[in-house]
Amino acid sequence: MQRLSFFPTPYPDECFYSIFCRYYVRSGLSSPEAATRKFFRSDRSLLVSTVYFPRKFELLDYWVDPDSGITGGDLICNHTSYPYHSVSHVDDLYWQMEEAIRSGIPESGIERTVRRMMSKSKYVSAGQYLRYCPTCAREDFRKYGEAYWHRIPQLPGIVYCSEHGCRIRDSDAPFEEMRVRIYPASYVLRNIRYNAESIQRYKENYFFVARETAWLLRHGREFGGYKNISRKYRECMIERSYADYRGIICDREAFVNDFRKMYGDGFISEILPYSGNPLYWLRYLQESIGFNLRPLHHILLMGFFAGSARNFMDMEIKPTQPYGSGPWPCVNSLCTHYKAEVAERTDIQKMGNEIWAWFECPHCGMKYRRSKPDQPFEEYLLKPCISDRGFLYEQKLKEYLSDQEMPLRAISERLGVDTRTIVEYARKNGIDLGKKYKERCPSWKVDACRERTDYYRMRVMEELQERHVLSCKDLKESVPGAYEWLIRKEPEWIHSKLTHEFDKPRWQEWGEAALIELKAAYAEIQAFGDHRKRVNISWLARVSGLNRDDIYGRLPYLPEMQKFFDEVCESQEEWIRRRYTEVALEKKKAGGKEFTYNDVKRKVQIRRESYKRNQKLIEALIVELNNTLFKNGL
Incomplete structure (x- = not known):
């Protein structure tokens, strides 16, 4: 393949558009169109993008000799803005570019990847003109005998030169005319004036x-x-x-x-x-x-x-975790390591609005659960939630039960458990407590069932006096066993006393605050979001910073929020109909004669399962759009 007669040696921080401009000056070609076609084998429509992006780099072997030392990776890293943009690229885009830098530009080129980079990089406060630092330009004239366009002044937010501290200026080379004319820096910046620096805020x-x-x-x-x-x-x-x-x-x-x-x-x-x-x-x-x-x-x-x-x-940041990084204290008063930080965390889960974690002491086997990360440990010890009392507890219990002279009350006090817990353990393990133990234990009396019911009812009323609103979850935590007993013995009574968790005032307050955030998120999506996407609860939750599962779990109890979702969210069928109609109208406007599935396959991406589920709708919609938009010429 015949190469270019020469390729300008790139200068430090020179953007690729400037390299092409210097080629144009030296080539002797008078026509910008001819120079562009000779260099890029394309028309001038791509020239603006060469200020930032690696366009047509598959022509590298046509531009330079392999022995020149100029590589595609060098041009991408040092003469385009890719390193700057790479911090915001998604994984596949980043790794495709890195592969091109590491292994060389493939024969098929990287044009598709570059176009994705261009669509992503919609600049904020980028200038309308090619920009320059006057001190840099003078130094370039003095050092190289010519000026060139640097990368840094062209990027968003650049008002001062990072090297010289002077104000960046607009040149007389507008971006919008770069498709018609070529602007070499040596020509545009040949008469740099010394202007007094104005005082700039910020x-x-x-x-x-x-x-x-x-x-x-x-x-x-x-x-x-x-x-x-x-x-x-x-x-x-x-x-x-x-x-x-x-x-x-x-x-x-x-x-x-x-x-x-x-x-x-x-x-x-x-x-x-x-x-x-x-x-x-x-x-x-x-x-x-x-x-x-x-x-x-x-x-x-x-x-x-x-x-x-x-x-x-x-910066190195250690991941922050609820309840700290461990080890954690043992809560077993029978253990020699009681309150010592020897326990290990075995699990952690999100349960509603709470974070539950389970811990186990290796020295006694006791497992306990915590649900409030901010609760002081001494306060938690007053009412610990024990999941498994462990092997040490079992050893001590067997030892105390073997002593026929030790009353059940004394055993329960030493172990820190209720007498019914001891009786239940003995029953499960086939241990005969003896006649005197049976007489002392109320669970063996004829009226034990009634006493237990009365006791739990009394505790429920005490909790209601203290809390005013009591849910099943609250009751299970404050009076273990009460709900399970009363739901079997007196279901109507316990149902009349309990309030559903999501009917509590605090959940209504949560719903009102969440609805405000969701409405603000919807306004943001309408103003700045991708209108091609389907508006659904998941998208609204992400933008508002709410947990989607929390919304789904509480939605049946929040009618105002449900009404809002009904108004703004699209069903998949509605979204398919809207997007297919939009794409069909675009094709009609472009002069198309027929609307097919291939026209929307990439523009409206649908998962395979969703396509199968909506196949009849899609096929009918394509026929309908062809009849209404194309055949009738509307």
Whole structure:
């Protein structure tokens, strides 16, 4: 394959568009169209994107000799903005680019990957003109005899040069005309004027953004994609109590207020000129940040959590866990390690709004459960929840039962259990307690059943006087065994005294607060979300920072929330009909003659099971759209 007659040697931090401009100047070609076709084998429509992205790099062997030392990886890393963008790329996009850097540009090229990068990188506050640092341009003229376009000034949020500290200026080369003309820096910047620097508000903040942008251009790839960054964000938020142990934001207001306090509302509105709330993207920390956050967002977040991107990369955070990192105390008063931190955690689960954890002492075998991470251990010891009393308890119980002179009351006091527990153990293990034990134990009396019922009823009324509202869950925790007994003996009475967990006032308050968050999330989705996606409860929950399972579990008891979901959420059938109609209208507008499944297969992705379930609807919808839009010419 015949190569170009020459390829300009790239300068430090030179963007790829500038390399092409220098080729155009030296090639002797007078027509921008001819130069573009000779260099890229394409028209000029791609020139704007070469300022940032590696376009047509499969032509590398056509551009340079293999012995030149110029590689595709070198051009991608040092002359495009890929390292800067890599911090926000999803996994497959990141690894496809890394494979191209490591193994070389494949013959088929990386155009599909690059187009995905372009669709992801919708710039915030990017200029309308090619931009430059006047001091850098003068140094380039002095050192190389010509100027060139640097990468850093073209990126969002750059107001000052990170190296010289001077104000970045707009050139006379507009982006919108780059499809018609070619703008070599040596020509555009040939007459640089010395203008007095105006005083810029938020100068220190802009210096910070410029320094971090320059650092990401050199080291952004070292993060390994967005997942490591996402994990650190989660741990930082847990450490600062903005999120619970799972990383779900529980104090969004404090998080946003602290973020505003650090950067200031004026600077945030200026560097992120969104219509509406400039910090709307903070909601998407609950979703995959690889889809929703841009590099500029990451720069601000890394500065907030660690002071700089470099500190954020070097930062080591130990995962924060409820109940600490262990070991934990033993709760068995019979054990020689009582209250000593020797127990191990055997399990941890999310149960409703609570976090339950189970612990076991290896020296006595006792297992216990905790459900309140913030509860002081001494307070928990007053009413511990024992799951298994362990082998030491069993040994002591057998020893005490073998002593016929020891009363049951004394045994129960030594072991810290009720006499009925001892009798039940003896019954299960075939131990005869003897006549005198039977006479002392109320469970053997004729009226024991009535006494037990009266006792549990009394305890239920005591709990109601103290709490006013009592649920089944509360009763099981405060009076173990009461619910199980009364539901068999007096079900109507116990049902009349208990309130369903989700009928408690606090759950109604939760529902009202959650509904406000869900409505705000819906407004954010309508303003900034991808309208091609189906609006459902899961999406609303992620954006609002709520747990989806909590919503599903409580929804039957929250009619206002159910009404809201009925109004705004789409069924899958409604979504399929809406999206198919939109795609059909797009094809009609483009001059299409027929609407087929191939037109929507990629634009409206449906899982195989969903397709099978809705196949009749889809086939009927395609026929209907062809009849109404294409055959009738409407």
